Amino acid sequence: MTATIDPGRLLGNLDTLAGYTSTPGSGVTRLAWSEPWRAAVACLERWGAAAGAAVVMDAVGNVIAELPGADMAAPALVTGSHLDTVPSGGRLDGSYGVVAAWEVLAALQDAGMQLRHPVRAAAFVNEEGIVLPPFTGSRAVAGLIDDEELAALAPVLEQAGLPSMPASIQGWDRVAATVELHIEQGPVLDAESIPIGVVTAVTGQQRGTVVITGRTNHAGTTPMAMRRDALVPAAELVMEVEKLAGPGGCEVATVGRLVLDPGAPNVVPGRVEMSFDLRSVDDRLVLGALAKLRLAAADIARARGVEIAVVAQPATPAVVMDSFVRNTIEAAASAHGLSTRPIPSGAGHDCAIMSALGPVGMIFVPSMEGVSHHESEATPDDALVKGAALLLDTLVALDAADHG
């Protein structure tokens, strides 16, 4: 018997999870380790048990449901996403991948089908990083939590009523593959009417701050030629940042924050702090963009008679999805008659962290009008069902291919 997902159960379970929120009526707010998060955990424990899986919550709060594999020595096939949301977020971000992972277990159980590899569904904790720095759950299983972070976690977990922290966190063994199903959170698939995005890479990211220092002075009495206005060069630099994205440059480049000092209508601004955020699937292009930004800043500083300091944060490298997993997703989609398109992920995801433990792949379904991190986030039911069916078939195909 082939395993198939149950659309009614999938969509019903998504509705149920959406009910676990601290802001009913204005989106889903389920912060990691909060009251609604605890209620959602209990729900996953029930669903996992009903699917015949062994369900545990680990030391940091990841919920893991696993069906044993026929081969005791085979590493696990992993699927899942995150259970936490941003404040007043949508009902699908994270939840969709979690509900679909649990649905995969239920579908295998319904069909009486045992795969060769164990199948492990995971609901990772604190992906969004609202409570503590992001990706706590996936970093814990990947063995990427250090003692300092462990110390910061302890009081949060204690307050949430979790069992007391161990002295160290035991990461997982190597896994056969991890496949994460997620909404796109961008407009591309919806605009092109393509049901499935096969993620090429989670983009690398370079953030930082530019500090422009001029001289604060009276807006009425300081002649134009004698000013050292910090905002005008900042404006020029904002235009330069926009130019860093495009052919041969990075994928996207953003200035999201400008802080003016003193910020009064009748004062020439003497100091401006400006953020920048550069992303690409190719780390070299991000590095190149940062170098161009430094050059542009130096030119503008000379021309305008101000000081400009570019302070870059440590870069987050891009994570390229495994080509075998990508091909498997594409083949399974084509067997369903679903068209696909390769797509980079501009947002970070747990599966990028999971690449530390084995090959990773990621499936996107369309986000209507590209809206996410907002209560109006939506994907048609039919597209949600197709995505979950594709996830199941991909895992079954990976199992048969004996990958990893």
Ligand SMILES: [Zn+2]
């Ligand atoms: Zn997410």
